[in-house]
Amino acid sequence: MKILNDLRGGKVSNGFALSVLTYCVCATMSSSVFAEDVIDLGTVSATRAAQPVQPTNTDRLSKTQVDKQKDLPAAAKAAISQGSLEAASAQSAVSTSYIQNMLTPNADFAQVIQMTPGTFSFSPNGPGLGQSSTFFRGFSDGNYTMTYDGIPFQDTNSPTHHSWVFFPGQIIGGAVVDRSPGRASTLGPANFGGSINLLSNDLTPDPSGSVTASYGTWNTRLFGAKVDTGNFGPDGSSNLMINASQMNSNGYETQNDQQRQNLAAKYQYALTENTILTLFGTTEEVKANTANGSPTRSQLDKFGDNYYLVDDPSQPNYVGYNFYRVHTDFEYLGLVSDLGAGWKLDNKLYGYDYHNTQYYDSALPGTKNAIGPTSAIDKLNAYHTFGDILRVSQDSRYGTLRLGLWAEQADTNRHQIPSNPVTLVDTFPQKFDQAFTTKILQPYVEYAFNVTDALKMTPGVKYAHYDQDFTQYPGKIQGNLGGLPYIKTSATYSDWQPSIDVHYLLDKNWSVYAQYAYGDIIPLSSVFDVTGSKVLTNPKPTLSKTAQIGTVWKSDRYTLDVDIYHVSFDNAYTSSFDPKSGETNYYSAGSSTAQGIEAESNILLGNGISLYLNATYGTNKYNSGVLKDQSAAQAPTDTEALGINYAQGNWNVGITDKRIGSMWNQNGAIPEAVKIQSYNVANVTANYTMPWGSAHPSLSTKFQFAINNLFSQQNVVGVSPANAPTKTSAFTASPDDQLTVTAPRSFTFTVTQNF
Template sequence: MKQDLVKLWRCVVVASLFVIVFAASPIRMSGQQGPDTTLTGIILDPQGNAVQNATVTVKNESTNAVRKLTADAQGHFSSLDLPAGRYTVEVTAPGFGTTDRTGLLITAGQPQDISINLNVGNVSQQVTVDGSGADSDSIAAQASPVQSLLNARSARSEISSEFIQQFTSPVADYTEIIQIVPGTFTINTNGVGLGQATTSFRGFQDGEYDITWDGIPFQDTNTPSHHSWAFFPGQWIGGVDFDRSPGSASTIGPTPFGGSVNLLSKEVPVQHAVRGTVSYGSFNTLLLDGEYDSGSIGANRKTSLSLDVHRLTSDGFETFNHQERNAGEIKVRYQFSDKTVLTGFSGVLILDANTPDANLPTRDQVAQFGYNFLLNDIPNDPSNYHYNKNHVPTDFEYVGVKSLFDHGWSLDVKPYTYSYNNHQHYTNIGSITTLTDTPTAADPNGYCATIQSNGRLPCGIDKLNSYRQYGETSTISQTSKYGVFRTGLWYNWSTTNRFQFPSDPLTGLDQTLPNFHETYYTNIYQPYAEYEYRAIPRLTLTGGLKYAYYNQNFTQFADDGKTVGNLNGAASINNVAGYHSYLPSADANYRIMNNWSVYGQFSKGSIIPPTSVFDVSTGKVSDLPKPTGVSTYQTGSVLKLKRLMLDGDFYYIKFQNTYSAFNPTDGQGDTLYFLGPDSISKGVELETNVSLWKGLSFYANGTVGSATYTGAGVPSGLWVTNTPANTQGYGLTYQDKNIDLGIFDKRIGPQWNDNGSYHNQVYTDSFSTVNLFLNYTVKNHSRFNGTKVGLSFNNLLNAHDIVGVIPAASPNPLILPDGTMSPYLATTAISGGDQLTQTPGRSVMLTVTFGYTGKR
């Protein structure tokens, strides 16, 4: 552990020095990458012609910070790296009246492109217009924990830094943060932020939607799933842009058709500050966190950085599911000019846990050992927690440049790299069995292959999933009076090493042959182009095309027969796979009134087959399956009144499901893979926030939907697993001066579970989770600004619910009224071997933060 901590500090220090030295070096750059809070626009006269050399003043309505700009000869202006907030834009030009656009909402991670029309008149005339749809007039919108955008072209939710800091647990990860969004379903069985959690929504499971960090997609390399506990802890997240749709052609990633959870790092503050936090609570959970903001430093005051280092330890809610996390991140910003900024980010995390590979208890174990059972501490027992170890170091780095040029052109480039290395040792025995290690002549080394033949049941696993990914994202855009043109490329190259060896859990010695061992690399190219056309002042039409290309070079080594077998004496076999898809998109947004908009969208998406298509005897697959295809249609509306914010959407999605395998009956020839049954997902999502009184607001969202199989010869009409029929979310918040109080309830409706056989096997009833947060924060702009005392309660009512079941038994076919046997409709008897997903018990956390803020 000491070596790991030394590595962690070394990585953070080296990354810091690298970025600072690189940023401060006297090189000339033509790009910038900030937190993407960029404002660009064009100044037009009443006939739609560009007004050159107009003076543009951008003023933050909260801090009164002012930036003065001059439009170029084509009427374009731009301002980089604006802090999120509400702004007034004032435009003056000779021969025209002064025009003020007030209440312009700048959201972290969402660049704004605007056009401003001037009126002819003398310089004393002034015209005031609304900025971004009456956000400044809508008290309800300002107080809402989740924001909706009037210029949205799809169902979109914006989660602010304020909500993350005040109304989530200090140890929460991103899956718990996005639980507030309509329709989302997240459970971490070991407690908030204390295990690998996943989120599902609209019938899409983890791996069927994108997650990005500052616009960079991250995902596993065998399937595009994600690791919530190993990359981006809540301490690093400054906001979330959750797009519950495929987005447009410029939305990059391996699976954006389900949606995109866009995580945003915290902005680098311009003011010097130091904060130290201690959080302690249930399950002996302790978080120590230190943050440092440099403010503007260096001789030219163009460099600033922020740093976070933290350590988390916890026993976990489940028995003996201990966890330890040591992590550090640094973000550095260098301002070359008003039009060019460079940003660098580095995050390093080291995780150690006792979580077994199959980390769900059975009905029998819960009945025998209690609701929170996972592992035991019985000596010589194969499920003893001492035999279950995860060591997971990760890192994520990027350096980005963004630049604004004449004629409305801009360039945004981000090269990046990240890695994941999960090395596990665990037992795979579910029953209570005595464990000995007496060598025999037939079993001199204690290998698992001979353990079972000698009547010794315990068997362990030595498993590795390791990859390194490199890539870049680049976007070129041009803003004119007609609209915005965007084109760019996402490129990603990854190399992977995965294996699983049977292993003696006492000696740690591995079997000679693995269950599987594979190495491979993957190339991904996604070029795209789209145009956002301002057809009339209140209507924008956007169309585009993306080309998704994937190439894999795959090597599998001979194994013990579990996966590819002995390969007829060869050491390995090599396969090459290529997949491609053309993915169009089209959408429209119409502003009915300044505070009311409607939108519609069509988009297509795809996902390539998992690498397991090659997990067949001899490793040869002559006929590769095609990528899964998805078509999405949705429409929605956003309304913002003074004391009411309301938005809703309807979606219809046709999804070709995951892959199934067919083995020829004669045992000869290749295993064939084909797409499973199609499914249709459709539903309605609603969201509102009501301002009740000064500082007091009521928030609610709800969904009603379905995801069912469809088509001839398939289990038509049966539900896709883990798809609630409905969800509801409620929140009552009070925020005034130094006080932030909030109580939130998330109810997940009934759903069906299966074991991958496309049957409605087990019915799971609805459940509800209530969370409560109380905070006092110093917000008086004194030297101790940011000092805070907070108390959080997760699962306040201590509900103990079964929220998911993996059936142990196979379904029994149902006899139909005509006496025939249905191959699809079935029932499954409850079994003691059923694996259960359960809500964790109540957790309470006390947080104390000491903050010190220096002068600007």
Template sequence: MMTIRTEARARLLGASALALVASFCANAAAAETVPAAATEQKADPATKSDIAEGSDIVVTATKANELAPVTASLKTTQPQAIVSRSFIEDSLPATVDFNQIALITPSVSNFGGNNGIGLSESKAQLRGFQDGEYNITYDGVPFGDTNDPTHHSTTFFPSNTVETLIVDRGPGNASNLGQASFGGTFNLFSRATRDDFGGEVVGSYGSFNTYLARGLLQTGTFANGAQAVFSGQYVHSDGRTSYSKYQNYNLFGKVVVPVTPDVKVTFLATYNKNRFNQADNDGSTLAQQALYGKYYGLNNDPNTSEYFGYNHTDKTTDFEIIKLEANLSPGAVFENRAYTYYYDNETLSANDVTTQPGIAGFKPYQTIGANGKAIVGDIPGYTKTNKYRVFGDIAKVRIDLASFATITAGAWLEFSHTYRQQRDVDLTTGGFNYVEKVVKAPATGLNPGELTPQYIKFDQKSRGNHTEEFVELEIRPIEGLKITPGFKHVDFGRKIDALYNQTTRYAQRNSNDYAADLPFVTINYQPLANFSVYGQYAKGFLAPPLSQLYVANTTFSNAVPQKSTNYQAGAVYHGSHLSLDADVYVINFTNKFYSYTDTSGQGLGTIFTNIGGALYKGVEGQATYAFGNGLAIFANASRNYAKTNVYTDPVTGKVVPRTTIAKAPQSTAAGGVLYKHGPIKFSLTDKWTGPQYSDLANTVRISPYNTVNLAASYAIGPIKVGIDVTDLLDSQKINQISGTLATGQIYYQPGRAVSGQITYSF
């Protein structure tokens, strides 16, 4: 297991964690609240700190940016898309998840959410990078699963907890933290506190018997300048797919306490609970859809594997941050953020929901009893647990060295504890299914000679330890020019202590450590008050997944971290009525993870290594034009190239030609009309996703599809009445294929959904 290697590093992180506990105050005012002057404004102008927290939240106060659903800062050093709270509230349904908020931005696509917007998990892609190949942060804290840094869009942060979302298309500076500083970052920022007392109560009802109740309370300023915001919501839906109910409970609170004029502490906590009916590997085949329709999910027949009572999941999470911000002197700022988060997934699922009586090729269900005899007709399934607790601390200090130079340095320490298990069960009786192969543990001193119970897939504990130290120097040689070289060192370690390890199914203690040194250089030049250009060179890093330790002998698995080299350049223009930005990028990705089964006869089992890589390149742009009467039009687009490099297969020895990365659209586009004047708010937006392949061999093509959303509301005093229509044109095209088109699981856009909403503000 990886350890902190120097006493100095231990003192730095230990002192910051114990003496300077931290939280993040994302007092990010939405774009429509900025003053009328055409200047860049910090989202929280009262905060003296100028340390970037994943991304600078700055907006330009122009008519275009007051209405723009997506914009970029003049100060950015990489391609960026800022999505405001006003767009989230005025143009999207209240159930929306963060991936679908980000979908309006260039180069972002997604799939999933087939049960309805925000009613089942979705996965986003960024320039063709898949979930787990880019970071997601909340108030500057990176989060993700502990087996690999993937995410669950409906689990931690529903839309009532998000003030602003910023998509950074690149690794950022050295101070941008995360386990997948590789393809970019989705930066989520928590709801902002306000100066005045107020709040709102929201109720909505719509398609699929979906209803939502939400409340938000702003305390305003009290007790020597303290402020707080609290929110809670409940969502229930029958779901778009059959027998796929969904429930969500969320509580959120944040308190900002100014201790002195130069010291501020923020406390944040959120709790989330989901329950839904869905198979662990959900989805239906064309044969099932021919019988029951394209939105067939589960049924009410206990004699089939698709019975809703056999397929359900409970997920419980919490997330807490404490942040300290301190102005140490006129030229020195310190912040420290301590955090913890928890995830618990408890699932009961059938093994396979794609075969059933009446489907060609169906084989009768069967389980195995304790006596080894088959029980024909009983339905096989499994229980699954995945739970983890993560603790971390992030410390940053920014010091003005001279009028033309500022240094920022800091460190991140994180460790996690995880428990995962799967057991085979007989869903018909509720007992165990003794279906696994007989495995005898090797004579390693860990349960030597023990026979693994034939109903256990795995029972595994693991730990992770991750540290990053960084430094960057911002140099301002002339007015308007900022050059920021930086360096980051990464250490990442994992250890498995399994009673029955995954795949091998016997007791193992495996570990591995990884390290990387990552250089960065960014440039931002602003020759005019409303125009800037920028450039970036950056190295990215992604550690191998935990599955590299699911092997009989780790000696023969030699995978090293994947790395990316990013080159990007762009420009931003903010006129009084026109907001415009564009960029080009080239990303070289090496050390692609690869696994294969040993065929040498030596019994080495699965082996993990690295082969080849990929090349990503493209051009992106976004624009908004405001007419001055509350009316604006916007558009953005991207042309993306994401293909593997040629490599030699280590098993067959054959040369594998270049292919397009699976689930990487070749282009995206969005556009629409927005109108805000007096009590009226209206938007009509369209997101188009270009052609893509569902498999790396490029044999299954997914055609382009688009989604048109309409939202309108009218306020009468404190009451606002609104309507949201997602997928106005009722497009029901395929947006994901798992396996082959003939026998795999086929997923569609959820189709048109209508919801009405009433909001009472006070």
């Protein structure tokens, strides 16, 4: 395996590897076992099923294949998104049915979570056809953690994410958005604003499979196949699923083509009566002609809203000067076990890679710089991440003890080199060239007290520790480093993150909760981007403190989730250079407060029709200094969502509409610089499944027709002003402003053969 090869090849430091392996061995020798609650994401309990342990491996394996809909009332089963009666924070779980029936096959994870309360994202090249970031509660990407099957993944220079790589929609079986730092056991480098938790597809006990072909606007084609073996081998102890897909599209924007290939496999094996082994791996290749900027206002006015790249090599936005190649892979080895006496274990050993080679003309697309021998940039951003997540718990009549450790190391190489776009020959010195290693340790302990049968109180604490070792080489940003061939810088950050929540089950279908929790963000690697000297004062991790109360209620006809939140947090660090000492100092930009109310509901209207609604209202404002009372960028005042779904017989038809309230775009240090008006996006999806008759009960053909952006509303959702920021004068539109505009209406037709 890649992980073992990394250990043998020395890519992981001996001390770090020893630490990880020691914890793994100690966990095994201590006969400790862990299984999180249903709401504690990313793990699979070997004992979640209500029935007692069965003597065959088939039954043992099926215990990990939890039917998430099993005990839900009818309204909850039909909901697009909903909270959990066991949740002690504001959570929204996206249903598998929504992903399969109301999204197109080329959807990415940004679209998967788009309908949850407060979230929004956009892709100017068309849905699922480019890199898009997700926002909620005014927190941008990088201010929250993302996980897949409970494993955090993120870039290493900042904890941000790329929607078009790692995990396409075909290998996402569900998602849970937790709009809080979570409990002490919630792991991640950026729980500051919350977490988005993606889940892999469930394995099925019976053999199944499908072949999919899809075609849509802008010559968007997707072909995919999925095979699930069902339980096989001695006593049905094994199960394997393989999923492959290829997507090609011209995209809405001119010459912004994209190709995406993905292969994923998931295997489970019942080692013993109470122990399940899981192997998962996925790899993805993305090729795109994506530039490093947006078109200008004057270009869009002159050439149309889809103007982007051209076929003319005399222009800086020539398609041949701008291309993007990304390779990713992600693997884990998971072990869950129940050893009796209330002790449970869950351990995941994992690794993932990101290798991004990008080439673009730096004059593109909104600047007036001419093509020249150094006008292009040859860019590399590559990292390899290896880690282990160990979780142990013990249940007793008094409650549940949970403790664990997340240990991770990431090795990164990054450079940007000036280049001649015509000859593709690089010119030195480079803009910057750097390599760094990031190590993360997060041990935690918490105890869920059974105060009564209905009342639980869970205090806990997590210790977050970050080490970064940085090597810089001479370059245009760093300077000549005082004549040194390189400089090395290291820094250590740490903080404590306590949490406490109270959960009370008023009735079997009604719960209330209150939570107070700390979160943080690992400092960005850019704190090391200095000119010839080391950082004088390293910044501390940026902290948040979240308080919220909420309630979850479900019945056969209605669901209702409501929460009220208040988040106090420090803002990202800014820097100043001291010419006397030659050092760079980092200091806090002040504090902010985000607060508001969120609600979502699903209503069964009868005859297979359900109505989903959610709404949010909130503010995210600075507390002090010259920015006091100004709103943070990308923080809409309100959001609303509407979903109507008809599911009866062979039909499943859905209409969704998401409205994003007005917000501000930032200009330099001025957050309330450019007003972005409210906008909404409506989608329609119709599915018809045609069975092949009683002679072939496992065979059916599904036809899907989808319309994205039904009313073809093209809205300006982002502005990068050309004029310098000013604290006193209002924003004045310039022909050179770079604009982000939503794509117009698009159609997709899909045929899936199930067997």
